[in-house]
Amino acid sequence: MKTWRRYEEYLLTGEWHVHTNYTDGRNSVFEICERARELGIPLLAFTEHVRRKLTYDFNEFLSDIDRAREEFPELIILSGIEAKVLPDGSLDVEDDIIRQVDYPIFAFHSFPRDRELYVECLKKAIKNKYVNAWAHPGLFLRRTGFSLTVDELEEIFKLMKEHDVLLEVNRRYSLPLGSWLNLAKQMEVKTVRGGDVHGVGEFKYFWG
Numbered sequence: 002m003k004t005w006r007r008y009e010e011y012l013l014t015g016e017w018h019v020h021t022n023y024t025d026g027r028n029s030v031f032e033i034c035e036r037a038r039e040l041g042i043p044l045l046a047f048t049e050h051v052r053r054k055l056t057y058d059f060n061e062f063l064s065d066i067d068r069a070r071e072e073f074p075e076l077i078i079l080s081g082i083e084a085k086v087l088p089d090g091s092l093d094v095e096d097d098i099i100r101q102v103d104y105p106i107f108a109f110h111s112f113p114r115d116r117e118l119y120v121e122c123l124k125k126a127i128k129n130k131y132v133n134a135w136a137h138p139g140l141f142l143r144r145t146g147f148s149l150t151v152d153e154l155e156e157i158f159k160l161m162k163e164h165d166v167l168l169e170v171n172r173r174y175s176l177p178l179g180s181w182l183n184l185a186k187q188m189e190v191k192t193v194r195g196g197d198v199h200g201v202g203e204f205k206y207f208w209g
């Protein structure tokens with residue numbers, strides 16, 4: 002079972018996409034928890050950037066999360082990663098890392114400007130048994146000017162439903178498109194709130 006199922010009631014009230022100063026975020030795990038507590042946010046998922054070759058100590062990141070769970074018992078705190086899809090459809094993360102976090106999500110960052118390859122790799126990523134969500138869905142299309150046909154999108158959403166993968170509603174990039182959200186609703190693909198928060202200051206913007 003995908004981890005998000007256990008916290009389904011918080012899909013739209015939690016903050017499911019947060020970065021820390023382990024990568025390009027500005028605050029520590031603890032500073033972010035502090036702010037979430039002040040704002041009454043019930044759940045935080047720390048979806049840190051990863052690569053197959055990590056530039057930081059992942060165990061330290063996990064132990065911060067463990068300590069934060071003790072310090073902030075009123076918050077549900079999930080460990081996670083945001084992994085980039087590679088041009089072979091695999092994710093840029095080591096197996097032992099993706100296996101041990103609660104909430105792995107995938108995204109397209111740098112990727113070849115090749116529409117067919119994108120669609121093929123997107124499907125592979127959805128079928129990855131660990132992934133919980135598709136982060137900032139459609140950002141690659143926006144950046145390249147490509148689009149998906151309704152048939153293609155239906156096929157993708159069908160796969161997401163089958164594999165229990167969430168569609169992230171990403172505040173940072175205002176994605177996905179409204180038409181995608183309508184189709185997702187019709188097809189019963191669940192959505193999850195992700196601010197792609199890189200600092201506590203952004204909570205004000207994303208959470209009012």
Ligand SMILES: [Zn+2]
Nearest residue numbers: 083108136137
């Ligand atoms: Zn991203």
Ligand SMILES: [Zn+2]
Nearest residue numbers: 018020083197
């Ligand atoms: Zn992110």
